[in-house]
Amino acid sequence: MMASTSQHTLSKLVPPLNFACVEEGLFRSAGPLALNLPFISELALNTVIWMAKEDPSPEFLQLAEEKGIKVLNFGIPEITTAWEPEVEKNTSGALQAIADASNGRILVSCTMGRHRTGTVIGCFRRLQNWSTASTFAEYRRFTGSQKYRVINELHIETFNRASIQLPEGDKRQPWLRDIDI
Numbered sequence: 225m226m227a228s229t230s231q232h233t234l235s236k237l238v239p240p241l242n243f244a245c246v247e248e249g250l251f252r253s254a255g256p257l258a259l260n261l262p263f264i265s266e267l268a269l270n271t272v273i274w275m276a277k278e279d280p281s282p283e284f285l286q287l288a289e290e291k292g293i294k295v296l297n298f299g300i301p302e303i304t305t306a307w308e309p310e311v312e313k314n315t316s317g318a319l320q321a322i323a324d325a326s327n328g329r330i331l332v333s334c335t336m337g338r339h340r341t342g343t344v345i346g347c348f349r350r351l352q353n354w355s356t357a358s359t360f361a362e363y364r365r366f367t368g369s370q371k372y373r374v375i376n377e378l379h380i381e382t383f384n385r386a387s388i389q390l391p392e393g394d395k396r397q398p399w400l401r402d403i404d405i
Contacts, residue, residue, distance in 0.1 A: 236262050237262055237263040237266060238259050238260055238262075238263055239253065239260060239263050240253035240254045240255065240256045240260040240263070240264070240333070240337065241253065241254035241336065241337055242254045242336065242337030242338060242341070243263075243337070244366070246332070246345055246348070247398075247399040248398075248399075249328070249329040249330065249397075249398075250322065250329075250330050250332070250397070250399060251267060251331045251332070252331070252333065252337060252341050252342075252366075253331060253332075253333050253337045254333065254334070254335065254336045254337030254338075254341075255276065255280050255284065255333055255334065255335050255336075255337070256280075256284045256287075256333070257281065257283075257284075258281070258283045261283060261284065261287050264284075264287065264331070265287065265291065267329065267331065268329055269291070269293050269328075269330065269331050270293060270294065270327060270328030271293065271294045271295075271296060271321065271327040271328060271330045271331070272288060272293055272294070272295045272296065272330070272331045272332075272333060273296050273318050273321055273330060273331070273332045273333070273344070274295055274296065274297045274298065274299065274333055274334070275298055275299060275300055275314075275318060275332065275333065275334040275340040275341055275343075275344055276299050276333075276334040276335045276340060277299040277300070277301055278299075278335060279297075280295065280333070294327070296317075296318075296321050296327075298314040298315075298317045298318040298321075298344075299314065300314045300315065300340055300343075311343075311379060312383075315343065315344055315347055315379075315383065316387045316388060318332065318344045319347055319351065319388050320388060320389070322344075322348060322397065322400075323351075323388065323390050323391055323396055323397055324395065324396075324397065325391065325394060325395050325396055325398075326395070327397075337366065338366055338367050339367070339373055339376050341366075342362075342363045342366050342367065342376065343363075343376045343379055343380060345362070345363070346359050346360070346362070346363045346376070346377075346380035346383075347379075347380055347383045349362065350380060350383055350385060351385060351388060351390075351400060351403060351405070352399070352400070352403060353403065356380075356381060360377055360380070363376065363377065363380065385405050386405055388405060390403065390405060
């Protein structure tokens with residue numbers, strides 16, 4: 225018996241490691257590999273916020289170019305202290321991009337989608353006024369068998385919310401419209 229077209233298509237959709245929907249139109253994951261590209265195409269992304277120092281795969285960059293997806297590189301080094309100027313600057317830049325409605329549907333990604341992506345999403349949750357316990361629980365869920373990094377949690381905890389200037393009104397993504405800093 226032959227599979228229907230929709231079943232055949234769905235069987236080829238493989239999400240990247242540590243993929244999740246953070247908010248409607250905001251996703252997180254490890255850097256997509258070639259086998260993940262059909263899945264990524266289905267997300268109808270407008271922007272990728274890349275948090276690794278290493279470049280995304282050439283296949284992924286080619287897909288981004290073909291689909292007209294902006295790739296914003298805010299690569300941060302491994303976090304070694306709770307406050308590092310480069311980490312703070314790039315995390316803030318990524319959050320500004322996440323807040324900007326003109327960036328549309330967004331994927332936040334790094335090599336494995338654990339610590340650097342988790343730090344940005346943790347700081348995003350702080351902007352949304354999540355409790356520290358809930359923010360850390362989400363961060364730890366994506367570290368998998370890799371031990372979570374207390375230093376990343378310290379960065380999330382000490383993140384200066386006031387360093388983010390949220391766009392006004394409709395220029396702000398819907399997930400942050402009711403937030404005052």
